[in-house]
Amino acid sequence: xxxxxxxxxxxxxxxxxxxxxxxxxxxxxxxxxxxxxxxxxxxxxxxxxxxxxxxxxxxxxxxxxxxxxxxxxxxxxxxxxxxxxxxxxxxxxxxxxxxxxxxxxxxxxxxxx
Amino acid sequence: xxxxxxxxxxxxxxxxxxxxxxxxxxxxxxxxxxxxxxxxxxxxxxxxxxxxxxxxxxxxxxxxxxxxxxxxxxxxxxxxxxxxxxxxxxxxxxxxxxxxxxxxxxxxxx
Numbered sequence: 001x002x003x004x005x006x007x008x009x010x011x012x013x014x015x016x017x018x019x020x021x022x023x024x025x026x027x028x029x030x031x032x033x034x035x036x037x038x039x040x041x042x043x044x045x046x047x048x049x050x051x052x053x054x055x056x057x058x059x060x061x062x063x064x065x066x067x068x069x070x071x072x073x074x075x076x077x078x079x080x081x082x083x084x085x086x087x088x089x090x091x092x093x094x095x096x097x098x099x100x101x102x103x104x105x106x107x108x109x110x111x112x113x
Numbered sequence: 114x115x116x117x118x119x120x121x122x123x124x125x126x127x128x129x130x131x132x133x134x135x136x137x138x139x140x141x142x143x144x145x146x147x148x149x150x151x152x153x154x155x156x157x158x159x160x161x162x163x164x165x166x167x168x169x170x171x172x173x174x175x176x177x178x179x180x181x182x183x184x185x186x187x188x189x190x191x192x193x194x195x196x197x198x199x200x201x202x203x204x205x206x207x208x209x210x211x212x213x214x215x216x217x218x219x220x221x222x223x
Binding site for chain 2: 006009032034036043044045046049051064066089091093100101102103104105106
């Protein structure tokens with residue numbers, strides 16, 4: 001049962017344009033959602049997170065939007081840069097009685113000149 | 114500096130041998146995780162632990178074992194029962210609302 005899904009395995013965007021990466025989840029008990037960027041043979045690095053009580057969080061070029069009714073979140077990167085080319089994972093974190101980090105399968109972003 | 118450290122970065126194992134991957138964190142996080150990544154694939158959860166002396170199987174626990182004797186440490190043993198152990202292994206730790214990863218260990222069976 002895939003609780004966190006990234007349905008687009010890849011995305012190609014021109015430099016300077018907006019990149020939009022999508023993530024869907026099934027469990028309404030998640031408290032926080034996080035986005036990570038990963039280069040080959042390296043550990044994922046944290047980008048941005050959002051609490052389930054908010055619908056938007058912004059950090060520089062990165063903005064995450066959360067639509068709880070649709071159980072959907074998205075990461076917007078504006079403007080996209082070639083250095084943004086990587087695999088992006090969304091993750092959901094659940095507290096209350098458990099603290100468990102659940103990942104989506106990732107979306108490979110390619111930013112071309 | 115607080116962080117999470119995996120060692121070694123590269124590891125070679127002969128078929129039939131057990132091997133242990135190290136993961137240490139000084140972030141005072143309660144939860145720790147082991148993931149496996151295969152080429153072109155996402156992150157699959159092997160084991161996770163929410164407190165000392167307790168851990169749960171993830172989606173692909175067969176052929177792996179873990180221990181959590183200290184809050185800071187969560188070693189993963191890849192046993193000879195794991196049929197296809199060659200992969201990139203990632204350790205993570207979390208305490209809501211943050212979660213961080215180590216730099217990974219690439220295990221190759223020769």
